[in-house]
Amino acid sequence: MSPRSAFIRPARPEFLLILGSGLTVILIVGIVTVLLTREHASALLAAKRSTTNITQLINADVLRNVELYDLALHGLTAAATRKDLPQVPADIRHLVQFDQATAAPYKGEVLLLDKTGAVTADSSTLAPIPRNFANRDFFQVHQQNTDAGLFISRPFKVRCDCDQVWRIAFSRRVSGPDAEFAGVAVATMRLAYFDQLFNSLTIGSGSINLLNSNGILLAQQPLLERDMIDKDLSTRPNFKRMLREGNGSFRGVSSVDGMPRLYTFTNVGTLPLIVVVALSSDNVFAAWKRAALLISGATGVLCIGLLWLTWLLRLELRRRYRAEAVLSELAATDALTSLANRRTLDQRLHLEWDRTQRSGEPLALLMIDVDHFKDFNDRHGHQSGDEALRSVAHVIDSNIRRPADLAARYGGEEFAVVLPQTDGNGAGLIAEHIRSAVEHLPPVVGDTTPITVSIGIATWDKNNRGSLEELLLNADRALYEAKRSGRNRIVDAKGVQ
Secondary structure, three states: OOOOOOOOOOOHHHHHHHHHHHHHHHHHHHHHHHHHHHHHHHHHHHHHHHHHHHEEEHHHHHHHHHHHHHHHHHHHHHHHHOOOOOOOHHHHHHHHHHOOOHHHHEEEEEEEEEEEOEEEEEOOOOOOOOOOOOOOOOHHHHOOOOOOEEOOOOOOOOOOOOOOOOOEEEEEEEEOOOOOOEEEEEEEEEEEHHHHHHHHHOOOOOEEEEEOOOOOOEEEOOOOOOOOOOOEEOOOOOHHHHHHHEEEEEEEEEEOOOOEEEEEEEEOOOOEEEEEEEEEEEHHHHHHHHHHHHHHHHHHHHHHHHHHHHHHHHHHHHHHHHHHHHHHHHHHOOOOOEEEOOHHHHHHHHHHHHHHHHHOOOOOEEEHHHHHOHHHHHHHHHHHHHHHHHHHHHHHHHOOOOOOOOEEEEEEOOOEEEEEEHHHHHHHHHHHHHHHHOOHHHHHOOOOOOOOOEEEEEEOOOOOOOOOHHHHHHHHHHHHHHOOOOOEEEEEHOOOO
């Protein structure tokens, strides 16, 4: 039997190569993923810091201006409770009532309403135009609640004002001598103030919003939709979260345009106002996405290149191992018969002998010699002799089936068969199959004498004390006895005295 080439040898190196390359790719991808994740978090943190600074600036500016309006209201309510004020001239009375109102920016009207809602004093004129605001929220809330404090109305447009701009009203209750409801002091502010304030802040692709605690939108820059001012957003999930948390940042989807945004919000002091800066997520992460795309592309090219080089190296390893296997087989194979050569036989015998000594399993050795081969060569020539040896080798190889069995050319016209885990009976059966098959080989043209072989058998089992050398010697003696006693026969070394 020809020695088996170990084509599985590349399996472990290939596995280690592929495993190493795979782990390297995973490590590279993991590191890049971690770095990109950190950069993503950094971009988000930077955006939160930026929007927080903006909300704080708006918070401070709005508080300062609301304080000016509230100061004007306090001055008006204090003047309204003075009993001596009706007796002074109208221009002096007007100056006392509205001396604090001139400092407020984007100021609209500052009015004093009586308990019926009628205008009794107007900052814009000594003789107020007859009007009544009893149906407005800023009047009704003070009429119904003695502890309303500073009230900020919903946005409205004054019908008599030719410019028809949006305004909001700041109002305080005016109480009589016995704390009864005596009227309302009202100061209006044009919402253009918030437009000017918001436009002075650069936030990129996003919006700045001002809402009251009831969810009414007071100002937005830029407007995401028409007619957004005075719109009720109290039912929107984002507003509910802002109202619940008071201040902070979160990422959510806009209920107006459905775009993902980063919301940063804060209450304006103790006022019922909420400032919201909403940045587009695309804008927040635009630089990060460009960097991520570039880095991911470079990483992908690197990983694909590494895997491609690994594949080429794997193919090269396979080619090398195939070449080594061919060379190894040529070094272990007899060139004429393609059976194992003497060197391989010696290695296998020592290997199987050591294994047999450990396991106690039997070991059988067949020594086979082609009968009268010298005469055959003399009659038919060396070429026919070589062909005859190949035919005998093929018969021997085809009669041993197990992977551990080995057939080898011992030298000249002699062959040897190693049969691990085989006792004398099994070895004799195999030997008889070989002898019979060789005897029935087609004879050479012009020759009526068939090719035959003589076979000597030697076995070792756990009851023996002999050595490997003795096993070889016993097989050789049995072969000599088979040739001496007539050839074309099998002799077991146990029967040789």
